[in-house]
Amino acid sequence: MTTAAPPSTREVYRDLMAELLPRDPRLVCLDTDTGLFNGVDFGAGADRYLNLGIAEATLMSAAASLAKAGRVPVVNTMAAFAAARALESVKIDIALGNLPVRIAATHSGVSAGHLGPTHHALEDLAVMRTLPNMTVVVPGDAATTADLFRQSLDLPGPVYLRLGRNSVPDLPEGPPVLLGRAQWLRRGTDIALAACGPHPVQAAVAAAEQLAEEGISASVLHVHTVKPLDVAALMEAAGDSRTVVTVEEHWRTAGFGAAVAEALSELAPARVMRVAMPDAFVPVAGGQEYLLARGGVTAGAVAARARTALGRRRRDAR
Template identity: 60%
Template structure:
C-alpha cells in the first residue's frame, strides 16, 4: 500500500533484505545515517506571507490586526495604508471589519482563535455572519497550540462555534501550502471565512493534489477503515496510524477534511462506502467539531460506526507544551491505530 502521492508506506526499522539476496556480513555497530528533517512551516506564518504577497495587486484587501505581532516589520509592498492595528479589541475588530466589508473591502482580521470564537462571538454572529459579509478571520494559536498559556488561551470550541453560524465557511489547513491555497481561493469566496491556524512550525504533508475549499482531500486509500482528520497534527497522526496498521494487514484510508463547513458529504460517503469503521481525529473538544460534523452526515445518509478522537469534555488539566498535551489527550498516531485495532480486531495494542 502506498500513499496517494505515490511514496511507499514507511517500513519498520531493521527490515531484512529481499529473500534470496546475498547478505554481506554486517558490522556490529553500523554507522548512523543522517536523515534530513521534514520541511516545516508555521501555518500562521504561511498565511501572513501569502497575504503580504497578494495585497499589492489586490487593492480591496485590508489587514486588520489586534496587536498580535504577526505583522511586525512586515513589508506590505506599498500597501502599508491598508494595514490597521486597532489594538487588543477583538469585538471591535469584527465590527470594524464588517463595516469595511459592507463598503466593498475584503478585510482579513487577525487574532487568536480563543478570542475570535468567544470574546468576539457576538460580533461575528450579528455583524458578519448575519449579513453574509466577506470578512476573513485568521485565527492563530488554535487548539492546544497555546498550551503554555493555559485554558484561557486554548481554543477547543472554535470549530463548534463557527460551523454553527449560517453563511460561514470553516477551513482548517494541514500545512503551509494548504494555507496558501486557502488564502488564494478566498479571493472569490462569497460570505465570511474562518481560517484556523496554529502557532509553531509543523511538517509539510506528503505531496498530494492541492486542497480545494469544500472538497475532501484523499491522502491514502484503504477499505477496512477510514480516518478523517483536520489540522496539521491530527492529519499527520492519521497518516502515521494508517502506515502502522498496514503492516498488520489493516488498510485504512486517510481523508484530510480541511473544510469543516461546508462539509464534503458526497466525498465522505464515497470514501466510507464498504468500510467497517470511521475514526475522526481533531485538535478540538469531541463535541461540536469535525467528529460531530462527520457523525451527523453519516447518521443521516449512511449509518457507520464512528470513533471520535479529540479532547475529552474537560479543560486541560495542566499547562504544558503543545506536543505533550496532544500526547496526554490521545491525539497521536498510536492512539488512532489503537482505536482501529480495538474496534476491528479486538486487540488494544499493535
C-alpha cells in the first residue's frame, strides 16, 4: 500500500482559499492565469475570484485599489515575477500605502527548477524584506502554511507569502506556530541551526541528528517569519557558543542569513555562518532537490559548517 505524498505549500494555500473565500466577504482572490485554481469551486465567493491574465504589475495595482476600498485582496503569481517584474507596483502601490494585500508567491527558490533561471526566485527575500511595512513569511510545511496564512489575514499591512511548487514533508512536531515567532524544533547547547523554507528546515533537522551522533548538541529554529525577525529567539539559540548557522533556499546575498547577521551583529555579536545558494545564476534546468544539492544546500553542508564553526572557536580559545 502506497502512502500519498504530502501536499505542496501552494496546494495547501489553494485549498484554504477555496474554504475561506465563500465565508469571508473581505477577501478577493486575484489571479494571473497561473492555473492554480483551475476547477476550484469557490461557491458563494465565486464573484470575488478574478483572473486578470498575465499582467503582474496590473495585478498589484488592482489589489491596492481593492485594499483602499476596504477589501483584503490575495494575489497569486510566481515569486520570480512578484519580486522582479511587478516590484515597482508592489513598492509604490502597496508597501508605500501600508495596504493589506497578501502576495501569494508560488514556485519560490528553485522549485521551478525545470523551467530554468528565468523562473528561479533566489532574490525575493532580499527584495521583499527591504520594503518598509512588508511582512515576509516562509512556511516550512503544509500545516504551517495554513496556520500562518490564517494568522496573516488580520494584519494591517502587506504580507509576502513565499510558497513552493512541489510536495514537501511534514516537519517534526514543535510548539504552535505563531506569526513573528520562530518555532523551536530542537533545543541544544553547542550551536544553533536557523532555517527558513521547507527544504532548508529539513536539512537543518537532519544535520542536527548527524551532529548529535558526534556528541554535538544543536538547536534547530524554524524561522518562518523573516520579517519581522524573531531576534530574541536567535539570541537565545546562539547561547554560550554565540554561533548560528543559517540555511535558506536563496542566494547568499541579502537573504535570510544576511538578515540574521545584521540583527545579531548589532544586538548580540555572534558568528553567523550561512548555507545558501552561491552567488551565481543556476545554469542548468533540473529538479528542486538536485539543484539544491548542486548549490550546496544540504544536511551534510549544514553539519560541516557547524563543525567548522565549533572547531575554529575551540582553536581560538586555546
